[in-house]
Amino acid sequence: MDLNRLAKSIVDQATTDEGLLAKALEEGKNPAAVSLGRLGGLKGGKARAQKLSAEQRSEIAKKAAMIRWSTK
Numbered sequence: 001m002d003l004n005r006l007a008k009s010i011v012d013q014a015t016t017d018e019g020l021l022a023k024a025l026e027e028g029k030n031p032a033a034v035s036l037g038r039l040g041g042l043k044g045g046k047a048r049a050q051k052l053s054a055e056q057r058s059e060i061a062k063k064a065a066m067i068r069w070s071t072k
Helices: 004-015 015-029 033-051 054-070
Strands: none
Touching: 015 033
16 A cells, blocks of 8 residues: 555544544444544534624624733
8 A cells, every 4th residue: 555545544544423422432432422422523613604684693703802912
């Protein structure tokens, strides 16, 4: 196997649900909970943004920027 194919197979294993489930089993986690958590995580930010008004999103962004830049 050449180096590019090896790299692709490693990335595929790390990013597919099967790779995540295998890793979860190794760590002693419940695979069903891992897959459900991943589903929620993938859609969570978009769903939250749709529920917020433009003003609410703006306030959240301002607060985040103030915190981000206050430590520098």
